[in-house]
Amino acid sequence: MARGIRDKVVILGAGCSKFGERWECEPADLMAEAFEECIADAGIEKNQIEAAWQSTGIDAFSVGPGAMPLSMALRLPYIPVTRLENYCASGTEAFRAATYAVASGACDIALAMGFEKLKDTGYGGLPQRSRGVSNDMYYPNLSAPGMFAQLAAGYRAKYGTNKEDLKRAMAHVSVKSHANGAKNPKAHLQRAITPEQALNAPMIAEPIGLFDCCGVSDGAACAIVTTPEIAKSLGKENLISVKALQLCASNGEEGGFDNWDGSYVATTRIAAKRAYEEAGVKNPRKEISMTEVHDCFSVTELVTMEDLGLSEDGGAVKDVLDGVFDADGEVPCQIDGGLKCFGHPIGASGLRMLYEMYLQLGGRAGERQLADPKLGLTHNLGGFPHQNVVSVAIIGQYDA
Amino acid sequence: MVGITAYGAYFPRLRLQKQVIADANAWFDSGLAGLAKGEKAMCNWDEDAVTMATEAYADCMGRAPGQTPAALYLASTSLPFADRQHSVIVAEALNLKTEDMRTMDVTSSQRAATSALLSALDVAAAGHGDAVVVASEHRHTKCSSREEMLYGDGAAAIAVGKDNVIAELVCSFTQATDMVDHYRAEGAVADYGWEERWVRDVGYMGILRRAVQGLLSKAGVEASAIKHFILPTDQGRVPGAVAKRLGIADEAVADNLLQSAGIAGAAQPLLLLAHRLEQAESGDLILVSGFGQGCDALLFRATDAIKASKPEMGVSGYLDNGVAEENYNKFQSFNDLLVKELGKRSETDKTAFLSAMYRNRGLVNSFIGGQCTECHTVQMPKHNYCVNPECGAYNTQVDHPMAGARGQIATWTADRLTFDFNPPAYFGLVKFDGGGRIMMDMTEVNPDTFDTGTEVTVHFRIKQIDSQRGFRKYFWKAKPVA
Numbered sequence: 004m005a006r007g008i009r010d011k012v013v014i015l016g017a018g019c020s021k022f023g024e025r026w027e028c029e030p031a032d033l034m035a036e037a038f039e040e041c042i043a044d045a046g047i048e049k050n051q052i053e054a055a056w057q058s059t060g061i062d063a064f065s066v067g068p069g070a071m072p073l074s075m076a077l078r079l080p081y082i083p084v085t086r087l088e089n090y091c092a093s094g095t096e097a098f099r100a101a102t103y104a105v106a107s108g109a110c111d112i113a114l115a116m117g118f119e120k121l122k123d124t125g126y127g128g129l130p131q132r133s134r135g136v137s138n139d140m141y142y143p144n145l146s147a148p149g150m151f152a153q154l155a156a157g158y159r160a161k162y163g164t165n166k167e168d169l170k171r172a173m174a175h176v177s178v179k180s181h182a183n184g185a186k187n188p189k190a191h192l193q194r195a196i197t198p199e200q201a202l203n204a205p206m207i208a209e210p211i212g213l214f215d216c217c218g219v220s221d222g223a224a225c226a227i228v229t230t231p232e233i234a235k236s237l238g239k240e241n242l243i244s245v246k247a248l249q250l251c252a253s254n255g256e257e258g259g260f261d262n263w264d265g266s267y268v269a270t271t272r273i274a275a276k277r278a279y280e281e282a283g284v285k286n287p288r289k290e291i292s293m294t295e296v297h298d299c300f301s302v303t304e305l306v307t308m309e310d311l312g313l314s315e316d317g318g319a320v321k322d323v324l325d326g327v328f329d330a331d332g333e334v335p336c337q338i339d340g341g342l343k344c345f346g347h348p349i350g351a352s353g354l355r356m357l358y359e360m361y362l363q364l365g366g367r368a369g370e371r372q373l374a375d376p377k378l379g380l381t382h383n384l385g386g387f388p389h390q391n392v393v394s395v396a397i398i399g400q401y402d403a
Numbered sequence: 404m405v406g407i408t409a410y411g412a413y414f415p416r417l418r419l420q421k422q423v424i425a426d427a428n429a430w431f432d433s434g435l436a437g438l439a440k441g442e443k444a445m446c447n448w449d450e451d452a453v454t455m456a457t458e459a460y461a462d463c464m465g466r467a468p469g470q471t472p473a474a475l476y477l478a479s480t481s482l483p484f485a486d487r488q489h490s491v492i493v494a495e496a497l498n499l500k501t502e503d504m505r506t507m508d509v510t511s512s513q514r515a516a517t518s519a520l521l522s523a524l525d526v527a528a529a530g531h532g533d534a535v536v537v538a539s540e541h542r543h544t545k546c547s548s549r550e551e552m553l554y555g556d557g558a559a560a561i562a563v564g565k566d567n568v569i570a571e572l573v574c575s576f577t578q579a580t581d582m583v584d585h586y587r588a589e590g591a592v593a594d595y596g597w598e599e600r601w602v603r604d605v606g607y608m609g610i611l612r613r614a615v616q617g618l619l620s621k622a623g624v625e626a627s628a629i630k631h632f633i634l635p636t637d638q639g640r641v642p643g644a645v646a647k648r649l650g651i652a653d654e655a656v657a658d659n660l661l662q663s664a665g666i667a668g669a670a671q672p673l674l675l676l677a678h679r680l681e682q683a684e685s686g687d688l689i690l691v692s693g694f695g696q697g698c699d700a701l702l703f704r705a706t707d708a709i710k711a712s713k714p715e716m717g718v719s720g721y722l723d724n725g726v727a728e729e730n731y732n733k734f735q736s737f738n739d740l741l742v743k744e745l746g747k748r749s750e751t752d753k754t755a756f757l758s759a760m761y762r763n764r765g766l767v768n769s770f771i772g773g774q775c776t777e778c779h780t781v782q783m784p785k786h787n788y789c790v791n792p793e794c795g796a797y798n799t800q801v802d803h804p805m806a807g808a809r810g811q812i813a814t815w816t817a818d819r820l821t822f823d824f825n826p827p828a829y830f831g832l833v834k835f836d837g838g839g840r841i842m843m844d845m846t847e848v849n850p851d852t853f854d855t856g857t858e859v860t861v862h863f864r865i866k867q868i869d870s871q872r873g874f875r876k877y878f879w880k881a882k883p884v885a
Contacts, residue, residue, distance in 0.1 A: 140876065141878055148820055207819055
């Protein structure tokens, strides 16, 4: 394997807008809000940015195609700007592009900006949209919760878990994230909920109820990256570096061949394995301090704990209910509230997760601050359990 | 000898209880109570004359791909397109060998099916080969109308040929007369009819009776010799009265299934024929009439082989396989008879990309997957590369028809967020016996018994309706094995 990206690139600054139903804001306003925080944190001038990547998921309901939205929103100085879309991993993809650009030496300082304006559709949930000309002819009449809900059916069938236990664990996932989100002024949903509320919420897609679903919101998040050397030359201390950046895309085997049982996400397992190798992590449960995973739905987070190797196969229900992933647990998950409380403005989510890990690693997470975190892992899962794109990123103290 | 070689039928699973129609409309027309007995077969939202025709053909001929009838005729007055030949859709959904095959839609009259049957018999008699007539009907009716109480949805198929004949054609007679007992104008939702008493006296007792008499004299057969008399009508007492006048025995009169299925329009003559063929004994004379702008009358004699050919389910089987539906609003919604709020998720553009649909017709119309000639792995859809990670061979896939396959549910959900005409939308991953799997929609799910492991078969159904452009897309759905 190549030497990988470990410790070649550091985060110079990061920013995140308030997420929520930003009825009064254009995407440009959200970008500016995140960027002003980010550039102040980085301590550089705008004209020091040499290249930028913009991630947006659904152009039809937002700013349209191309990279002009970012370039124009920030009045960037005629630099190369590229739009990226890779399902729910888009934000991490923009970060990966900026990181690779800096690591290659093609540029010294690069910006990754992710944003999405989801609340202009006129209804709740993600926009109903085409999956492609030919795909629409045979794909099921799906919604995102409907596709992810099937993980529950696959999981129950594999482990013989009864519906009630699984649903209780799913409820705990949401209750935990709401408790975390309640401490985050940038989260969309800032109210704690009870297990009863989660268990008794209206059914969306069996067995996913309303509180098993993440919110839908508008938001932007960004990061400026450079090399450790340049960061030091700019007077930065306590650097946070990229330890691993991995991506895995399905090739159709899970949905088309007979070796996948629907109880896990194959790509997460592959991406995680590569990321741990790249970061030099041998025992994730012990070495990873905290995670921000793709909790689009509670059941997704639950199986992701197994896919990331943080729980044994078949052990996530118990671990979740035992509080292993709670704020005061062994490996806190969604310490910022997760997609659950931030919502999932698709292009922004990966960068929003990295923003929280960056804050935590720098000891700047305020009321949510965890004790002495060393490595933070982020995970995005775009598409459906049987065919998807997964990203896994690990960041940590540069000198550690 | 030319005659019938096989028969089959189809009724939708849902059976609307007539009492609920009468109750809902009693404030307006208390007279409907007199017709409120029993139930009628009602299409699910994803069924129409085309999908039912496919099922009826399969009931008659089986689902084995590559059958080679010389002709496939589809009779109906409720076909979804004014200009697109539906018999071809049916032929592709059945994966028939369509090279050098005649297809035709026969429509615009309640005797469309009997006329199509006459033509099919001519095809066989001329030595072109076997022919299959499918008749299918899904008529819309006005709220609180007599037709709403009486019409039902259904389909039937009759195969004809020279070999393995179970009922030979004895004679036929057709009278063409422009008597407008009812009509449906172009673009009209429902029929407009005239007084039943006039239709009875001048139509059935007049035109139809004389045509039957013409047939009997032409054949030199006594009325009393008829063992099965098929007179399709929504007027309950008419068949018995006409039979009596003709001298046909009362027990020969075929039940119009008014209280168990409803009158399936142009499909009714063949449905009743398929029903009586189930009961016929060798030597029985079977007289079928079709009434509409005149009358077709056909006389068949059951052969010694009559018991040799049985449909998969048949009229009786499907009659026994219904589920009572007591939601009148659902019936009206499925038939687009209400100005209904479907939600913004229903507004997504549903353009059918016709060129892409054409090149994908193997998958879309015929449910054909691929099989690797090197490792024999089956995959759905067919692909350039084998999906087996141990193989991965390029360009080794041959067509693998899967429309007759059985499978099991691997993962599933019941989705209340996505737009569906009949929520929740059931979909999930289906694994097929013999290999292959696909994430697909499901239909006719019983939530009380459905879970992973449930056995399913696949069926050709409506996938999406583009009301903006008047198009409907079809695809295959998994249906739990009853």
